[in-house]
Amino acid sequence: GAVVSQHPSWVICKSGTSVKIECRSLDFQATTMFWYRQFPKQSLMLMATSNEGSKATYEQGVEKDKFLINHASLTLSTLTVTSAHPEDSSFYICSARVGPGSYEQYFGPGTRLTVT
Amino acid sequence: AQKITQTQPGMFVQEKEAVTLDCTYDTSDPSYGLFWYKQPSSGEMIFLIYQGSYDQQNATEGRYSLNFQKARKSANLVISASQLGDSAMYFCAMREYPGNEKLTFGTGTRLTIIP
Numbered sequence: 745g746a747v748v749s750q751h752p753s754w755v756i757c758k759s760g761t762s763v764k765i766e767c768r769s770l771d772f773q774a775t776t777m778f779w780y781r782q783f784p785k786q787s788l789m790l791m792a793t794s795n796e797g798s799k800a801t802y803e804q805g806v807e808k809d810k811f812l813i814n815h816a817s818l819t820l821s822t823l824t825v826t827s828a829h830p831e832d833s834s835f836y837i838c839s840a841r842v843g844p845g846s847y848e849q850y851f852g853p854g855t856r857l858t859v860t
Numbered sequence: 861a862q863k864i865t866q867t868q869p870g871m872f873v874q875e876k877e878a879v880t881l882d883c884t885y886d887t888s889d890p891s892y893g894l895f896w897y898k899q900p901s902s903g904e905m906i907f908l909i910y911q912g913s914y915d916q917q918n919a920t921e922g923r924y925s926l927n928f929q930k931a932r933k934s935a936n937l938v939i940s941a942s943q944l945g946d947s948a949m950y951f952c953a954m955r956e957y958p959g960n961e962k963l964t965f966g967t968g969t970r971l972t973i974i975p
Contacts, residue, residue, distance in 0.1 A: 776961055787951060787965045788905075803962075835903060841961065847893050847912070849963060851905035 746772045748840050750852035757828055757859055765823045765855045767838030773818035774840035778849065779811075782835040794821045828859045863887065864952050864966035872972050873942050880927070881937040881969050883952030891957040894935040896926065899949040899968075908950075911935060939971075947973045 747770040757763050767777055775796050780788040792802045792813050800813035810832075812824040821840075825832055835856050839849040865884045873879045885894065896908040911919045911926045919926045927936040939946055949970050953963040 778962065787967045788963075790962050790964075793961055837903075837905060839905070839963075847910055847955065848907060850907070851897075854903040854905075856903070 746770075746840070746842055746848075746850040748774075748838065748850045748852040750836075750838055750855050752855060753853060754856040755858070757857070759829055759859055760827055762824055762826045763828055763857060765825075765836055765838075765857075767821045767823070767840070767852050769819045769840045769850075772840075772842050774821075774842065775818060776841045777815060777821040778839045778841075779813060779821075779823050780837045780839065782837060782854075784835075788837060791823075825857065828857070830859045833857055833859045863964045864954055866952055866966035866969050868969045869967070870970045870972070872974055875944060875973050875975050876941055878938060878940045879942050879946075879971065881939075881950050881952075881971065883935045883937065883966060885933050885935060885952075885954050887933075887954065887956055889956045893955045893957070894926070894928070895953040895955070895963065896924070896935075896937045897951045897953060897965075898946075899951060901948070905951075909937065942973050944973050944975060947971060 749768045751766045777794040779791045782788045791806045792800045794800045794813045794815040796815045802808045815821040837854040839851045892913045894911045898906040909919050909921045909924045911928045918928050923940045925938045949968045951968045952966040
């Protein structure tokens, strides 16, 4: 099946610094990738939809200047958490869709961010 | 309004028994898709099964089957012959068509299989 990787798998950073998380589709091209956030013991909340070569579409309430998304190629999307604060600590998961005709989203293993 | 409702926050089931995880949904679109994902403690989301709104038959994938009752807007996951490795969080999700790519997830059910 299609494989999506994320890097890093976990990161600890100090408050005020920026952190970049990579999401890669390893064996397929993904025109659309999605970024989710999951707080402990809660569900996944969609943050934004990332389309290759265009600006990301952010969900209501998500600060686009704080969560910068770049989808520079058909296999790579990045999420940068700028000026991170402890409340940004969370589990960030990306997913990718194989193509317009595919209903399935393949998820990455997630990145656990802890801001101290 | 909640689009996906999972009313069972936690369930304990004896190994080898069948288990049903409940999911109800709310949409006015005639075209939509329903998904079930498994999330073990390691965190990755594992796709289990998909049901399209126009599918005539209930979806099945190995030990997983989806009990789709369209009129009741219900899409329950049935796991037959449960195994210890089935212990995980289970999320029901919906995608509405056309053009809307995103998945909306329910709050999840934590399933624990007892040996």
